[in-house]
Amino acid sequence: xxxxxxxxxxxxxxxxxxxxxxxxxxxxxxxxxxxxxxxxxxxxxxxxxxxxxxxxxxxxxxxxxxxxxxxxxxxxxxxxxxxxxxxxxxxxxxxxxxxxxxxxxxxxxxxxxxxxxxxxxxxxxxxxxxxxxxxxxxxxxxxxxxxxxxxxxxxxxxxxxxxxxxxxxxxxxxxxxxxxxxxxxxxxxxxxxxxxxxxxxxxxxxxxxxxxxxxxxxxxxxxxxxxxxxxxxxxxxxxxxxxxxxxxxxxxxxxxxxxxxxxxxxxxxxxxxxxxxxxxxxxxxxxxxxxxxxxxxxxxxxxxxxxxxxxxxxxxxxxxxxxxxxxxxxxxxxxxxxxxxxxxx
Amino acid sequence: xxxxxxxxxxxxxxxxxxxxxxxxxxxxxxxxxxxxxxxxxxxxxxxxxxxxxxxxxxxxxxxxxxxxxxxxxxxxxxxxxxxxxxxxxxxxxxxxxxxxxxxxxxxxxxxxxxxxxxxxxxxxxxxxxxxxxxxxxxxxxxxxxxxxxxxxxxxxxxxxxxxxxxxxxxxxxxxxxxxxxxxxxxxxxxxxxxxxxxxxxxxxxxxxxxxxxxxxxxxxxxxxxxxxxxxxxxxxxxxxxxxxxxxxxxxxxxxxxxxxxxxxxxxxxxxxxxxxxxxxxxxxxxxxxxxxxxxxxxxxxxxxxxxxxxxxxxxxxxxxxxxxxxxxxxxxxxxxxxxxxxxxx
Numbered sequence: 001x002x003x004x005x006x007x008x009x010x011x012x013x014x015x016x017x018x019x020x021x022x023x024x025x026x027x028x029x030x031x032x033x034x035x036x037x038x039x040x041x042x043x044x045x046x047x048x049x050x051x052x053x054x055x056x057x058x059x060x061x062x063x064x065x066x067x068x069x070x071x072x073x074x075x076x077x078x079x080x081x082x083x084x085x086x087x088x089x090x091x092x093x094x095x096x097x098x099x100x101x102x103x104x105x106x107x108x109x110x111x112x113x114x115x116x117x118x119x120x121x122x123x124x125x126x127x128x129x130x131x132x133x134x135x136x137x138x139x140x141x142x143x144x145x146x147x148x149x150x151x152x153x154x155x156x157x158x159x160x161x162x163x164x165x166x167x168x169x170x171x172x173x174x175x176x177x178x179x180x181x182x183x184x185x186x187x188x189x190x191x192x193x194x195x196x197x198x199x200x201x202x203x204x205x206x207x208x209x210x211x212x213x214x215x216x217x218x219x220x221x222x223x224x225x226x227x228x229x230x231x232x233x234x235x236x237x238x239x240x241x242x243x244x245x246x247x248x249x250x251x252x253x254x255x256x257x258x259x260x261x262x263x264x265x266x267x268x269x270x271x272x273x274x275x276x277x278x279x280x281x282x283x284x285x286x287x288x289x290x291x292x293x294x295x296x297x298x299x300x301x302x303x304x305x306x307x308x309x310x311x312x313x314x315x316x317x318x319x320x321x322x323x324x325x326x327x328x329x330x331x332x333x334x335x336x337x338x339x340x341x342x343x344x345x
Numbered sequence: 346x347x348x349x350x351x352x353x354x355x356x357x358x359x360x361x362x363x364x365x366x367x368x369x370x371x372x373x374x375x376x377x378x379x380x381x382x383x384x385x386x387x388x389x390x391x392x393x394x395x396x397x398x399x400x401x402x403x404x405x406x407x408x409x410x411x412x413x414x415x416x417x418x419x420x421x422x423x424x425x426x427x428x429x430x431x432x433x434x435x436x437x438x439x440x441x442x443x444x445x446x447x448x449x450x451x452x453x454x455x456x457x458x459x460x461x462x463x464x465x466x467x468x469x470x471x472x473x474x475x476x477x478x479x480x481x482x483x484x485x486x487x488x489x490x491x492x493x494x495x496x497x498x499x500x501x502x503x504x505x506x507x508x509x510x511x512x513x514x515x516x517x518x519x520x521x522x523x524x525x526x527x528x529x530x531x532x533x534x535x536x537x538x539x540x541x542x543x544x545x546x547x548x549x550x551x552x553x554x555x556x557x558x559x560x561x562x563x564x565x566x567x568x569x570x571x572x573x574x575x576x577x578x579x580x581x582x583x584x585x586x587x588x589x590x591x592x593x594x595x596x597x598x599x600x601x602x603x604x605x606x607x608x609x610x611x612x613x614x615x616x617x618x619x620x621x622x623x624x625x626x627x628x629x630x631x632x633x634x635x636x637x638x639x640x641x642x643x644x645x646x647x648x649x650x651x652x653x654x655x656x657x658x659x660x661x662x663x664x665x666x667x668x669x670x671x672x673x674x675x676x677x678x679x680x681x682x683x684x685x686x687x688x689x690x
Binding site for chain 2: 078138150158168176180230240242245246248249273284298299304307
């Protein structure tokens with residue numbers, strides 16, 4: 001006999017907004033956070049679902065994010081750059097404020113960037129990538145994290161897990177989207193191995209002396225490794241440069257200095273590039289969206305998969321059947337709603 | 346006793362221009378090609394040096410590139426996009442024409458793209474990345490290739506080796522630059538293993554049935570693999586979308602259809618993004634160029650290397666001591682100069 005509870009997407013959204021409001025977030029912050037948390041649950045992406053509420057509240061309680069922040073658009077400094085000052089709130093609210101301006105700009109100039117400064121990262125980048133593609137634009141998004149990854153050939157944490165995400169719009173169906181860490185594995189996966197008493201696969205991490213290790217404890221004390229060897233290390237360095245230094249925001253080592261912990265959501269900036277395929281393809285033969293479908297068909301036709309398909313399948317199920325939470329998950333929501341920030345120890 | 350010949354950079358440049366002119370290239374095409382060929386030799390990057398002349402001329406002789414092309418700037422369609430029609434000549438001449446416009450645009454708008462259409466790719470992307478950084482801009486460059494790489498989980502060639510290159514300007518020294526194929530290895534490396542009768546490392550390729558192989562013959566008949574598993578495969582797909590389809594130019598499978606061979610230089614388009622760190626950092630604290638030096642010091646300080654340092658060391662030697670060619674290399678240049686396209690069998 002199941003004790004699970006099924007809620008509509010809208011009902012879960014209202015529930016999460018209420019919890020976040022009770023914990024002191026203003027409606028702008030609570031609304032934006034609730035949307036990505038519910039998107040995670042909706043897509044059966046549990047690691048970015050309601051599980052994340054506690055982390056967000058822990059960061060609020062630690063005073064490292066402003067729950068009352070009202071992000072603001074910074075007056076234009078350059079024609080292809082839209083900048084939002086997150087006012088030390090969560091990135092999600094700042095993104096929502098900047099998105100219409102980014103879309104308008106990219107349509108007009110063909111290519112535009114949204115820079116988010118002084119924000120606290122929360123959740124994945126795919127909700128933002130998908131939001132851009134809904135306007136018929138392609139998106140490339142990146143941000144630093146905190147220093148937990150050694151550059152290839154190095155021995156100490158310096159780079160972040162620095163995620164990179166990309167999206168391409170598709171008519172009548174979810175976009176082509178990838179979103180991944182530029183480290184071999186996420187830090188959370190190493191933590192899960194530690195708790196389970198399991199060895200890590202080879203190639204994930206090095207110990208404090210820079211020697212390869214499969215011991216999770218040694219890995220957490222040492223450093224993670226970039227994906228794809230020196231190539232992934234170079235991409236991760238590019239992300240520090242473009243989405244940290246270039247936009248006048250923190251690098252991953254600086255984030256760690258500021259926070260003093262990898263258990264709080266990182267404070268930094270974010271870079272979102274939006275491309276107008278219509279503008280880029282202007283005057284050339286062929287419709288870019290139709291041609292892209294041909295490429296996707298060729299990928300799927302040989303048995304390879306497009307990224308994010310598992311999420312999209314779960315999304316379709318959630319849309320028709322709602323989102324099902326376990327008894328423990330509902331109890332956790334009840335507890336958070338009753339106690340607010342006092343639930344965070 | 347060495348029979349080698351040492352030439353100044355200028356003398357080798359004149360020699361290569363003369364050879365290309367003798368083979369029918371106009372001064373615009375010959376000049377641009379000579380510059381990248383000499384840059385390859387200067388940087389001891391032999392795989393992109395005079396060795397490449399024959400490949401360029403083979404493509405000319407096959408009628409797949411126009412040696413008399415005069416690239417032209419296409420009238421503006423969008424504020425952040427500069428477009429050059431290569432007129433079916435080499436990409437290098439089109440890039441040289443578009444660079445000043447790209448630089449002016451990126452300085453003005455903060456972020457701009459140079460699209461090159463209908464060009465034949467020749468040599469590496471790092472000469473272009475470095476040329477952008479000389480103007481104080483960061484650069485991200487990508488282009489498709491021909492279908493030789495299977496998407497992760499697939500069994501047949503579909504993606505190209507799709508290179509991606511990035512550069513960040515550094516005062517008083519060569520830029521931070523990486524330039525790599527998004528396949529595990531370059532196709533030429535597999536060919537070299539075949540000629541040497543050596544097995545390939547594991548993870549480079551699959552055979553015609555999609556099974557992993559270390560046999561170079563089986564790999565050449567099958568497909569290469571992307572670097573970094575599904576992440577590299579996704580990046581390579583992004584390059585097909587942005588630098589092929591979006592800019593209204595060929596994808597890697599289309600290139601192969603057009604050329605019918607992987608021994609000719611690929612015909613396609615190219616996407617060059619230029620970022621103005623000054624514009625992106627405006628109004629924020631800290632000088633982005635100075636902060637980037639701190640990041641580079643932290644990388645080098647823990648024993649890791651910055652990419653391209655071997656090339657830059659060779660460059661310094663070439664600047665003071667000239668470029669040394671073997672007797673066979675000089676004989677090859679003599680033969681090409683004497684015979685022109687008749688040297689190509």
